[in-house]
Amino acid sequence: NAGVMQNPRHLVRRRGQEARLRCSPMKGHSHVYWYRQLPEEGLKFMVYLQKENIIDESGMPKERFSAEFPKEGPSILRIQQVVRGDSAAYFCASSPTGTNQNSPLHFGNGTRLTVT
Amino acid sequence: QQPVQSPQAVILREGEDAVINCSSSKALYSVHWYRQKHGEAPVFLMILLKGGEQKGHEKISASFNEKKQQSSLYLTASQLSYSGTYFCGTRGIPNFVFGPGTRLSVLP
Numbered sequence: 559n560a561g562v563m564q565n566p567r568h569l570v571r572r573r574g575q576e577a578r579l580r581c582s583p584m585k586g587h588s589h590v591y592w593y594r595q596l597p598e599e600g601l602k603f604m605v606y607l608q609k610e611n612i613i614d615e616s617g618m619p620k621e622r623f624s625a626e627f628p629k630e631g632p633s634i635l636r637i638q639q640v641v642r643g644d645s646a647a648y649f650c651a652s653s654p655t656g657t658n659q660n661s662p663l664h665f666g667n668g669t670r671l672t673v674t
Numbered sequence: 675q676q677p678v679q680s681p682q683a684v685i686l687r688e689g690e691d692a693v694i695n696c697s698s699s700k701a702l703y704s705v706h707w708y709r710q711k712h713g714e715a716p717v718f719l720m721i722l723l724k725g726g727e728q729k730g731h732e733k734i735s736a737s738f739n740e741k742k743q744q745s746s747l748y749l750t751a752s753q754l755s756y757s758g759t760y761f762c763g764t765r766g767i768p769n770f771v772f773g774p775g776t777r778l779s780v781l782p
Binding site: 591593599600601603606613614616617649651660662663664665666667668 | 718769770
């Protein structure tokens, strides 16, 4: 099955540590979106990437957060010096094209980050 | 800008109908609908395009009025499996944003 793969499923970090979340898009998909979801809340857009390019990072906090999608390998969402407020579920989604209105997003199962 | 959804939550008995609305202050070229069950990933239901109405999933259908910048999701003869949170999503330029969600609970 070539679905969107995220790992790890669960990640526990202490305050001040770094968190690295990985997302491998579906086969043939070159567009990746990252979303943050707090418990009982909606999907907040963070960043949209194509291979080797950040297209829109308007939803990313200015500090401590970064994302990449290299030519080879998964997309990485990196959170430095985590704080308790970073605890959330982080979902990535992929699509074959970015602007085609007919392309649905396919979601991974998410990474649940807990900061202690 | 994030679309708006109403109602925030709905409680139904099995077999009852529900309507979930989605609207935007910006021009819409398409509207996507997704359902998320507790603890799971959102799952794509259907896409509505300009000028189109589409039935895409079980007894769930939707309409899209691009002039009013609104879409509605219709759930008929609801089943227990319909429970979850429904999100509408719209493509911005160049991102993709979701409404805050409508939580649907179907009771036996």
